[in-house]
Amino acid sequence: MASSGAASSRRSNTDFISTKWAKAFFGVVAVQALICVAFEAYVFGQFQTSLGSYQGAADNVDLDSQYRTIPTFLALFIFGFLYVLLLTWDALRLKNTIQVIGLCIANLALLVYTALQIDQINSSIDKLQRANALKQDPANKDVWETIRPFLIAIPAIIGVVSLAMGYIAYQLYREFAWDILKQIGADYRMKKRFLQYQVYIALLKFDFFFFLGFTVQFLVIVTGKTDVEKGLTIAAIPITIAILLFAAFFTQRETKAGVCLVILLYFGALGYFFFKLVRIYQPGRKEHYQAVQRSLTAFAVLTIILIILTIINAFICMSNFGAGLKAHLVKPKGSDLEKDDLNSYQMNDQKPTLPSRMTID
Template sequence: MYIPTTRWTWSFVIVTTVQAALVLAFESYVFARFQIQLKGDAGGLTESKTIPTFLTLYIFGFVYELVLVYDALRLKNTIQIIGLCICNVGLLIYGAVQMEQIREAVEELDKTGNINFGVWAEMKPFLITIPVITAVGSVCMSFLAWKLYDEFAWTIYKHISADLRMKRRYLTYQIYIALLKFDFFFFLGFTVQFVVIVTDKKTIEFALTLAAIPVTIMILLFAAFFTRRESTFGMIIVILLYFGGLAYFLFKLVRMYSPERAHSYLAARRSFTFFAVITIVLIIMTIINACVCTHNFNKGLKPHITSKRSTGQNEKANATELSGHMGQHGAVPSRMTID
């Protein structure tokens, strides 16, 4: 796949790659140091599972962010680039939450004699440095996103021309597709933590939670497919499933603070709350955008977002979500009406 090679795109790639490399190095050290210091029957304690789960999830977050950076630059999707800046701030907040949660886990393990509390002093400088790196990365990414917005705006104008209504429809589509990509990470993050830390593997809830992962992936894939194909029936089904997901996360959020269930979530409640709240907000935004996208069906947007793969010079000349040959849908008009 072709990525536009300009000063600002390369700068964005370098900043996110360096940030991810540093964070991954520090997180890997903390992970290894913690595992080496565990002793006794720590493997059966919830606290011993929280730290590896946090660290692994955080590492996956930065790797997934790099994938989305490549995807956003390839498609010249300014909405997704802005979303990545917001996501990076979310990772910054999670890094701060993670530090306090790890300290509490080490304290609990120290009380049972399963770890030496001195390991916290060794890990603390690295855990403090990680949010600092992420904060600097967020500032740099925000500046570069502003530059990329100006750079990619001309590409969108050339393909959508001056039709303001079509621009708004395309903007809604871009926001919706970007939301689906972030929905995947936060839903997966919550589910993985729930499976590893809380759920009893002998219960039916464990099997249902595991089954929810592939089902969710299929829903998100079909959501994007139905939007591109402008299938109203398909979108109605997907929106109903979104409401089911919203009810699920609201139920989990209330449950983890209920007196009779609070002890099961206590070891990672801050992290669960962070992921649950973010996911609920994302689902609400996704539902709103899905409804607006469905309302925009059959109004001329489909040719702009349905494209075939091209190779060679054609791919380099048209490597955006708006590009490509329109096939059976016909060519996109070069001039459109201004509102």
């Protein structure tokens, strides 16, 4: 019995990529991550080896910021590709159509960011060269010419992959629709509630990436921070993770008080990002953000949009509390999962009983 249970568990861990389109989607994203991470790592290595023994960066705030800009950008993009791969696995495992669509949009965002990084890295290298901060030997003097083809290739690869992801996502949408029908049933209103729940959960996962991307750039590159501001920003990272986890938990358990508290925190985060967006261009302050002004602006704007959408969907999900969705999301304790799944499939495969008379909703 134990061995059969273990075998069943192993099968369930890989069943989500057993179909043709699931394999294709995961494979395309995995290849993109592999190639782009390799290219970003190569660029990072070339930049690091080109750095000279210049010691004036500590006295030059702008130059010190340029030193940190390129490694931070590259590390952030590497994390981005790996995070998209992780969310792809998660979306296919949960058969979350909305998250699959969100991944296509997130990939386009990566396309924009990797296109922005070309000019940003070129500008940083140019400033470092003019300050004699790079090695002057012939092999490393023109590091920009060495890494430029790789930087250009990355958004080109992402563009092609995004087209493939869009087509495969449509096929997955058709495939997952049947699975959702078996899980939720043929009730249109229940399927709509489940879709709204999926939207909310997907937004939480993307909120994390864009918040983290903004915070990392702010902490590492932006100058002129006070110790208090830096400490509060660092503390905000684990707090944000906890908020997002509790947001999902309260929504799944339909805890209205908890969701209301989370929404209040969302409004606080919204105010914070509006404040930071103004700070980026505020006279007397914008000099501190110059090295990452465009990138930080893009992250801030997208994070604001995501938070607004998250707040809207939180209210929508809360309005669905008590309508029966919780029974489909939360398994009873001590239940036999395999038996539950089998029974739910059998029940939902049956044709629904037609009402004896017409009803108007």
